[in-house]
Amino acid sequence: MFNFFKKADKFIIIAYVFLVFIGLYFVMNISSYGQMAKFIKQIVWVLISFGAVLISFEMDLEKIKKLIPYMLFFVSCLLILVLFFGVEIRGAKRLFHFGFISFQPSLLARLVLILYFAYILDKKKNCNVSGIKDFFANYKQIILVSIVIFSLILAGRHLSILIILGLSLLMMLIAAGISKRVVIILISVLAVLLVVVISFGASFRLQRIGVYQKYNLLMSEDTSFVLREGADYSTKQSLMALASGGFFGGDGRAKDSNLPEADTDYIFSVIAEEFGFFGAFIIIIGFAIIYFRALKLLSDETNLYKKLMGVGLVHNIFYNAIVHIGVTISMLPPTGVTLPFISYGGTSMLVNSLSIGIILNLTKKEI
Helix, strand or coil: CHHHHHHCCHHHHHHHHHHHHHHHHHHHHHHCCCCHHHHHHHHHHHHHHHHHHHHHHHCCCCHHHHHHHHHHHHHHHHHHHHHHHCEEECCEEEEEEECCEEECHHHHHHHHHHHHHHHHHHHCCCCCCCCHHHHHHHCHHHHHHHHHHHHHHHHCCCHHHHHHHHHHHHHHHHHCCCCHHHHHHHHHHHHHHHHHHHHHCCHHHHHHHHHHHHHCCCCCCCCCCCCCCCCCHHHHHHHHHHHHHCCCCCCCCHHHHHCCCCCCCCHHHHHHHHHHHHHHHHHHHHHHHHHHHHHHHHCCCCCHHHHHHHHHHHHHHHHHHHHHHHHHCCCCCCCCCCCCCCCCCHHHHHHHHHHHHHHHHHCCCCC
C-alpha cells in the first residue's frame, strides 16, 4: 500500500476515488427507494475493485504478454457461452447470473482485446504499412480476431460497446503510427457497417434513431419518424431531470421511479438534477483529469507495447463516459451504456478499475 501511494500518480488516484465515492453516494441515494441490497452489493464490488487496482498496479506487464492469447480464448468462450446460457434481458443475452452476482463478458472482452492489439502492434512495429493492402497483409491476426470478438458482442445486442471499443482501437492504431490514409479507410468501412447494422438489424435501433431525431441537441427537431408509443419516455425524463437541476441542483424526483435505469444508463441525469450544472461539470472534470493526465504521462513512454496499452485503456474509459453523458443530454442516440466508476454494476466497476490499475502501473514513478 505504501509503495502504491508513493509511486502512483496522485491526480489519477484522486480523480478515480472521487468518481467512485460519488457513484456510491448516488447508488445509495437511488437505492433508498426500496433497493438497499443494490447499494450493499456495490460496496462489495468497490472493495474488490480497489484490490484489483492494487494487484494490477504491481503486475509485470511484460510477463503477461504470454498470457494474452489465452485470455483472448477465454473471453471468446465466455461470449459464446453467454449467448446460450446467459440471462435474457429485453431480448438480449449479455449477462451470467451466479446467485446474487452478475457478470458481463463483453466488458472484459474490451479490456482483453485492447491488450491483444497492444501486443500485436508492438510485435509488428517494424512492418512497412504504406497502404490498406499492406495493413491487411501484415495485420491479419488482429483483423480476424476483431471480427470474431465484434460479431460475438453484436450477437448479444451490445452495439454501443462495439462503437466505444472500435474508437479506442482506432486511437491505438494512430498511436502506433499506422498511416492516416489507412485509418480513414478503416473508419469509412466501419461507418458503412454501422449504418447497415442499424438499418437492417434489430428494429429497436431504428426506434432509437427516431427518438434522437426528435430530441437531439445538435439539430432542429424532426418529427417525421414514427415512434412506437412510449419509445421516447426515458429520453424525455432524462431531459426533464437535466432541466430541473438548474445551476446548483434541486429536488431529485427522477430517481423516484420516473426515470428508468436511473442507477445505470441515466445516472448522470440524476446527478445533474440533484447537483445541477455545477455538479455535472465537476464529474466531467474528474474524467478529463484521468484522460489528459494519463495521456501526458504516456507521451514519455518509449516502450510501444506499454504506450499502446495505456492509450487504448484510457480512451476506452473516456469514450465510455462521453457516450453515457452524450445520451443523457440527447447529443447522441439513446443506448444502454453505464457511466464508469459511478453507475451501479459490478463488472463495469471491476474492469474499469483494472484498467485504472494498469494505467497507474504504466505511469508510475521509478524510485
